[in-house]
Amino acid sequence: MEQLQQKIPQEQYLLDPFRVATEVLLGAYLCSNVDEEFTAGKITEVEVYLGGEDKACHAYQFKRTKRTEVMFHQGGCAYIFFVYGMHHQFCVVTSPIDSPNAILIRALEPVAGISTMQKRRHLQQLTLLTTGPGRLCQALGIQTKLHNGIDLTGNTLWIAPATTVIKTEQIKATPRIGVGYAQEYAHKNWRFVLQNTPFVSK
């Protein structure tokens, strides 16, 4: 598990958000060390959100609030927020300072610390452990209060590089989930899913 201790270098998070989503994050490993428990999963599903133009993004029109603040930080930190009164969501902030773009991580394939994930989720079945943005946060112990804004090259929450190159043919682009309100931005194919894996949300 040496591989999982590696960190994606900070500068890779400054690339174009679509490249970060498809070339850097898909197939990489989201790792967490929370409560003395190590857990990790391979990233199988992501969504791109762009500050400025994108009506589905919390930072639409560069709206800067307490919640969206960390999206304006330099790429390479975590934007973690709370929705629906009970679920957390984990995003990777990308781009240079004041370009509030982020990639939502929507699903993982469990790789390490599986018994910890099962304990946190009160559930055994692997395909339900981390296949959804709320589920993966619960499985990895991710919470806004503890982790919002955290540096992803540190030792609490980090991302280890993919061990194999993901080819374009293995990636499917679809509309994003749960953003029907975003008008013309609702049907953009900004969700990217790894093919040939059961570990995606539905």
Add this chain to the structure above:
DNA sequence: ATGTCGATTTGCT
């Protein structure tokens, strides 16, 4: 297999 609905808190209008 598919649909509807409640949970529950945060942040903005």
Add this chain to the structure above:
DNA sequence: GCAAATCGACATA
């Protein structure tokens, strides 16, 4: 006050 980048329980078929 209301809607939200969701999930799981329960209903009906």
